[in-house]
Amino acid sequence: xxxxxxxxxxxxxxxxxxKWGRSFVEYGIEAARAALRDxxxxxxxxxxxxxxxxxxxxxxxxxxxxxxxxALGWKGNRxxxxxxxxxxxxxxxxxxxxxxxxxxCDVALVVGADTTPKGFFTPVGGDRPDDPDWLxxxxxxxxxxxxxxxxxxxxxxxxGATGExxxxxxxxxxxxxLANPNARYRKAVSIEDVMASxxxxxxxxxxxxxxxxDGGAALVLSSMEYxxxxxxxxxxxxxxxxxxxxxxxxxIEMPNFSTDSAAVVAPPERAFRDAIGFAAYEEAGIGxxxxxxxxVYDLSTALELDWYENLGLCKEGEAERLIRDGDTAVGGRxxxxxxxxxxxxxxxxxxxxxxQVCELTWQLRGQADGRQVDGATAGxxxxxxxxxxxxxxxxxx
Amino acid sequence: MPAKTRVPAVEGWFTTEGDEPALLGTxxxxxxxxxxxxxxxxxxxxxxxxxxxxxxxxxxxGRVWSFTNNCYQPPPPFVPTSDPFEPFAIAxxxxxxxxxxxxxxxxxxxxxxxxxxxxxxxxxxxxxxxxDEHEYLVWKWRLVETGAPA
Numbered sequence: 366x367x368x369x370x371x372x373x374x375x376x377x378x379x380x381x382x383x384k385w386g387r388s389f390v391e392y393g394i395e396a397a398r399a400a401l402r403d404x405x406x407x408x409x410x411x412x413x414x415x416x417x418x419x420x421x422x423x424x425x426x427x428x429x430x431x432x433x434x435x436a437l438g439w440k441g442n443r444x445x446x447x448x449x450x451x452x453x454x455x456x457x458x459x460x461x462x463x464x465x466x467x468x469x470c471d472v473a474l475v476v477g478a479d480t481t482p483k484g485f486f487t488p489v490g491g492d493r494p495d496d497p498d499w500l501x502x503x504x505x506x507x508x509x510x511x512x513x514x515x516x517x518x519x520x521x522x523x524x525g526a527t528g529e530x531x532x533x534x535x536x537x538x539x540x541x542x543l544a545n546p547n548a549r550y551r552k553a554v555s556i557e558d559v560m561a562s563x564x565x566x567x568x569x570x571x572x573x574x575x576x577x578x579d580g581g582a583a584l585v586l587s588s589m590e591y592x593x594x595x596x597x598x599x600x601x602x603x604x605x606x607x608x609x610x611x612x613x614x615x616x617i618e619m620p621n622f623s624t625d626s627a628a629v630v631a632p633p634e635r636a637f638r639d640a641i642g643f644a645a646y647e648e649a650g651i652g653x654x655x656x657x658x659x660x661v662y663d664l665s666t667a668l669e670l671d672w673y674e675n676l677g678l679c680k681e682g683e684a685e686r687l688i689r690d691g692d693t694a695v696g697g698r699x700x701x702x703x704x705x706x707x708x709x710x711x712x713x714x715x716x717x718x719x720x721q722v723c724e725l726t727w728q729l730r731g732q733a734d735g736r737q738v739d740g741a742t743a744g745x746x747x748x749x750x751x752x753x754x755x756x757x758x759x760x761x762x
Numbered sequence: 763m764p765a766k767t768r769v770p771a772v773e774g775w776f777t778t779e780g781d782e783p784a785l786l787g788t789x790x791x792x793x794x795x796x797x798x799x800x801x802x803x804x805x806x807x808x809x810x811x812x813x814x815x816x817x818x819x820x821x822x823x824g825r826v827w828s829f830t831n832n833c834y835q836p837p838p839p840f841v842p843t844s845d846p847f848e849p850f851a852i853a854x855x856x857x858x859x860x861x862x863x864x865x866x867x868x869x870x871x872x873x874x875x876x877x878x879x880x881x882x883x884x885x886x887x888x889x890x891x892x893x894d895e896h897e898y899l900v901w902k903w904r905l906v907e908t909g910a911p912a
Binding site: 484487488492497499500502503506511514517522563565566567613615623625 | 782809863900
């Protein structure tokens, strides 16, 4: 790693994912306390709190940093709250990193948690004809799975992907999730199970699409100097990418009605999803060949295959071969989603990017019982938040 | 009973008069880039500081980039038109001149089994939903008959 702008992960913690029906604050605080215990620190040691916001919990959700601080006991610590949809957790992590690298604090806590409704995610209520996220439901009936399905079908049309290829992703992730105590679904799934589940948005079936879940995740972070007094070889955050797309964005993205036009400005060298991981690799000074494992945002099974290519784990059009050959299973060349991924967790939006970092930390410490990637020293996460928020984190040891 | 008034489900996104309806986008007066839906504040081209835009009718024909359907009824503000819900197809369509991809429902009767990437489609205006007094209109894509003149 050439990057000298690194921070340490002292502790990680999660509240198990599920449909618990309790307040998001409870999940966040359970996760924060678990991360503090893991770090061997107390709440008194935390100087800064960055909260990833949830928009479905009203006022306390929109100001998550203060809400989590109050629940842990107000003590006048500095605080930040941020929202970037699915990328919120990476943004909160990035805010805490900046504080630490600037020397403004030594130890920070990052927390994200969510309580989700049943069924499809829906836009914020009321009549809002100026909001594309409202209009896409009104004018097209375009749900989130609609967009996932457009990408899945594109893989079938371009590369000959099949429903069985997509099902293999679910089978792999379900197997990984069996051993994860924080996973919501801990049940083996067969190709037949996936193919027998009802179609939601052709070609994607119910078991191809991730659920929405309650959950919470937290990280205790510090400067390298602070960490080395406690641990000679701490897990490090080597890079955080939070890039936007470059104009023109020529792949249709949720919740938009259209892409940008490439009539005047040629498409960029790297499309958005390629650029997200590239920026992280560049910042860390490493490349795809240096990566031992990845946690990617498998909103759908087919989307996981897209990420293999976006992260440079294989060339375009080769992802189906990777999943068929078992390259991305634990024990394979470059395991993807050893945690079980969204397939085993369901999505708890502001917690999810933080949970990805929790898993990489356990993996790099050799603590991922039952799903351990042997000898892992570097891992990457990738994810994407609505309206153009890239998110990728490289963790190393 | 008087006929229902036909009104667009969204104002200013497409034409409703005549036999050849079209999506209404904009073209930047400074750099010439296209946008849909219409641009009114700033040009998205980072090299352009244009603030003025001409309304343009976009190409009525395009090619299917990808497609899917909805097998479950979407949540509000989607307005269901049948009970029980009937699946409908959605296509992402590439417009060659404007070099952009636009989403739209396929007209009723076209399913995913009828579609392949690269097929030619054209734009029509069709009913999205109705209430007691109004028929709300939206743009949809329709497969171009094989052999029809381009």
